[in-house]
Amino acid sequence: MIFSYFTILIMVNYVKKESLWNKDIKRDTGISLTQSLETDVLIIGGGITGITTAYYLKDTNLKVTLVEQNLVASGVSSRTTGKVNYLQETIYTDLEKLYSSKVATNYLESQLFAINEIKRIVKKEKIKCNLEKVSSYIFTNKKREITKIKEEKNFLQKQGIEVKAHTHLSLPLAIQYAISVRDTYVFHPLKYLLHLKKVCEAKGVSFYENTRIQKMEKLDDGYLCYTDKYEIKANKVVLACHYPFFLHPFLMPLKVYTEKSYITAFKTKNYQTETYITNTLPCQSVRFHKDNTSYMLYLSRSHQLSNHLDEKENFNEAIRGAKRFSKKVDYIWENDDMMTLDHLPYIGYLEKENPNLIIGTGYNTWGMTNGTLAGHIISNLIMGKKNSFSSLFNPLRTNHYFYPGMSLYILGVTAKGYIENKLWKNKSWYSKKVEFLKKDGEDVAIYHEGKKEYIVYSKCPHMGCSLIFNEVEKTWDCPCHASRFSLDGKCIKGPSSYDITYKKK
Numbered sequence: 001m002i003f004s005y006f007t008i009l010i011m012v013n014y015v016k017k018e019s020l021w022n023k024d025i026k027r028d029t030g031i032s033l034t035q036s037l038e039t040d041v042l043i044i045g046g047g048i049t050g051i052t053t054a055y056y057l058k059d060t061n062l063k064v065t066l067v068e069q070n071l072v073a074s075g076v077s078s079r080t081t082g083k084v085n086y087l088q089e090t091i092y093t094d095l096e097k098l099y100s101s102k103v104a105t106n107y108l109e110s111q112l113f114a115i116n117e118i119k120r121i122v123k124k125e126k127i128k129c130n131l132e133k134v135s136s137y138i139f140t141n142k143k144r145e146i147t148k149i150k151e152e153k154n155f156l157q158k159q160g161i162e163v164k165a166h167t168h169l170s171l172p173l174a175i176q177y178a179i180s181v182r183d184t185y186v187f188h189p190l191k192y193l194l195h196l197k198k199v200c201e202a203k204g205v206s207f208y209e210n211t212r213i214q215k216m217e218k219l220d221d222g223y224l225c226y227t228d229k230y231e232i233k234a235n236k237v238v239l240a241c242h243y244p245f246f247l248h249p250f251l252m253p254l255k256v257y258t259e260k261s262y263i264t265a266f267k268t269k270n271y272q273t274e275t276y277i278t279n280t281l282p283c284q285s286v287r288f289h290k291d292n293t294s295y296m297l298y299l300s301r302s303h304q305l306s307n308h309l310d311e312k313e314n315f316n317e318a319i320r321g322a323k324r325f326s327k328k329v330d331y332i333w334e335n336d337d338m339m340t341l342d343h344l345p346y347i348g349y350l351e352k353e354n355p356n357l358i359i360g361t362g363y364n365t366w367g368m369t370n371g372t373l374a375g376h377i378i379s380n381l382i383m384g385k386k387n388s389f390s391s392l393f394n395p396l397r398t399n400h401y402f403y404p405g406m407s408l409y410i411l412g413v414t415a416k417g418y419i420e421n422k423l424w425k426n427k428s429w430y431s432k433k434v435e436f437l438k439k440d441g442e443d444v445a446i447y448h449e450g451k452k453e454y455i456v457y458s459k460c461p462h463m464g465c466s467l468i469f470n471e472v473e474k475t476w477d478c479p480c481h482a483s484r485f486s487l488d489g490k491c492i493k494g495p496s497s498y499d500i501t502y503k504k505k
C-alpha cells in the first residue's frame with residue numbers, strides 16, 4: 001500500500017496533465033471579435049458539432065460566423081479517445097427495448113452514415129489525421145452481462161454485420177465474453193478539426209475565438225447575441241456549445257446528466273489495430289495511437305459527475321488503473337459528456353415553430369459520429385433540405401420516458417452532489433489551502449498559494465451550485481453541471497457563461 005502510494009506520487013510528477021492530442025500541435029491564438037456584426041448563421045461553439053456544421057454550410061450563399069469562448073477545438077472534442085465507431089456498448093439492444101427494432105436500425109444507419117461522411121471528408125480535404133481502420137470489441141467480465149452482449153451480437157448479425165465472439169482478449173483485461181466487429185476507425189480528433197477549420201476559413205466562414213456569448217435575446221427574425229462588449233445579430237443560431245448557457249427554452253438540466261472519465265496515455269511496444277470498451281459502468285475503454293511513438297490510451301474511472309467529487313482520489317485511481325499496463329504514464333486528462341436517458345442525442349429545433357434556434361448535443365460519449373451527424377442534420381435544417389435522421393434525434397420528441405421519471409432521476413443525481421456539497425461539507429473535497437467565507441455579504445472562496453491569494457465567488461453563475469476546488473488541476477469545478485473556472489475565476493468551460501473573479505465593491 002505504502003509502496004503503491006509513493007509510486008503514484010513519483011509518477012504524478014512526470015505525467016503531463018493534458019490531452020495527448022495536444023502533443024506537437026502548434027496553434028495560433030485566434031482572432032477575437034472586435035466589433036458588433038450581423039450574420040445569417042451564428043454557430044456558438046467550435047467543437048466537432050460547430051466546425052462540422054460550418055463545414056456543411058461553407059458552400060452556401062449564407063454568411064456563417066462561428067464564435068468560440070476559448071480556442072477552437074479545445075473543448076470536449078479535443079479530449080476524446082477519438083474512436084469513430086458504431087459498436088457503442090450495447091446501444092442497439094437498449095434502443096430496441098426502449099423503442100423498437102426500427103429505431104435501433106435507424107440509429108445504426110445513422111452511425112454508419114456518419115463514419116462514411118468522416119471517411120469522405122478526410123479523403124476529399126486530404127486531412128492527415130491518422131484515420132485508421134480497426135476492429136472494435138465490447139467485452140464484459142461480469143457473467144450477468146453476457147446475455148446482453150449476445151443480444152447485441154444477434155441484432156448486428158440480423159443487420160448483415162459480421163460479428164465474432166471471443167472469450168479471450170490480447171490485452172490483460174479481465175473478461176468473460178466479448179464480441180468484435182470490423183470496419184470501425186480511430187483518428188486524431190484535433191488534427192481533423194483544425195484542418196476542417198482551415199477549409200471553412202478558406203471558403204469564407206468567419207471564426208472568432210476567445211469570444212463568449214453570454215446571453216441571447218429573441219427577435220422576430222432571429223436572435224441578438226451578446227458578448228461582454230459586442231452584439232451579434234443572427235437569423236439562425238446553432239447551439240454547438242455542448243451544454244447551453246441558458247435555462248429557457250428546453251430546460252436542459254432536467255434532461256441530461258454529465259458523465260466524466262479519466263483518460264491516460266502511455267507508450268507501448270504492443271501497438272494494436274483494435275479498440276476495446278466495456279458495456280457497463282465503471283467503463284474501461286482502450287485504443288492505440290501511433291505518430292512517431294506508439295501509445296495506448298486507457299479510459300477509466302467514469303462516473304456521473306456528482307458521484308465522485310474527490311478529485312485527488314479520482315486522479316490516483318486512474319493512475320493506478322493505467323499502472324496495470326505501463327510503469328510510466330505519460331499523459332492524463334479528464335473529459336465529460338452529456339448523457340441522455342433514452343440514449344439518443346438531441347439534434348434539431350429547441351422550440352416548436354421556431355426555426356431559428358437549433359441544437360446538437362447529448363451524444364452519450366459518441367460525439368465523433370453524432371457530432372458529424374449533427375453538422376449534417378443542422379445544415380440541412382438551415383437549408384430547408386430533408387434529412388432521413390432528423391426525426392430520430394428531434395429534441396422535442398415526447399415518445400420516451402421523459403416526464404416525470406427521467407427528470408426526477410436527473411434531479412436526484414444532481415441534488416445528491418448539491419446537498420452533500422452544501423449541507424454536509426465533505427472535507428475530503430476541499431484543499432487545506434482553500435477557505436470558504438463571506439465577504440461584503442457575498443459567498444467567496446480563497447485559494448492560498450504561498451503568499452498569493454486567489455479570491456473568487458464560490459457559487460456557479462449558471463444555477464448557483466456551490467463550487468468544489470479541484471486540487472489536481474487547480475480549478476474551481478461545479479458538481480452540478482460541469483462548469484469549470486481557472487484559479488483566478490475565468491470560466492474555462494460552460495454551461496456558465498460568466499467568470500467568478502471577485503470584484504471588490
Ligand SMILES: Cc1cc2nc3c(=O)[nH]c(=O)nc-3n(C[C@H](O)[C@H](O)[C@H](O)COP(=O)(O)OP(=O)(O)OC[C@H]3O[C@@H](n4cnc5c(N)ncnc54)[C@H](O)[C@@H]3O)c2cc1C
Pocket residue numbers: 044045046047048049050067068069070071072073074075076077078079080081082083084085211212213214240241242243245259260261262263299334335336337338360361363364365366367368369370371493494497
Ligand atoms: C472520456 C470521453 C471519451 C470520449 N471518447 C469518444 C470517442 O472515442 N468517440 C466518440 O465518438 N466520442 C467520444 N466522446 C464524446 C465526444 O468527445 C463528445 O460527445 C463531443 O466531442 C462533443 O462535441 P461538442 O462539439 O458538442 O462539444 P465541444 O467539443 O465541447 O464543443 C463545444 C464548444 O463550445 C464552446 N462554448 C461553450 N459555451 C460557449 C459560449 N457561451 N460561447 C462561445 N463558445 C462556447 C466550448 O468552449 C467548446 O469548445 C468521449 C467523451 C468523453 C467524456
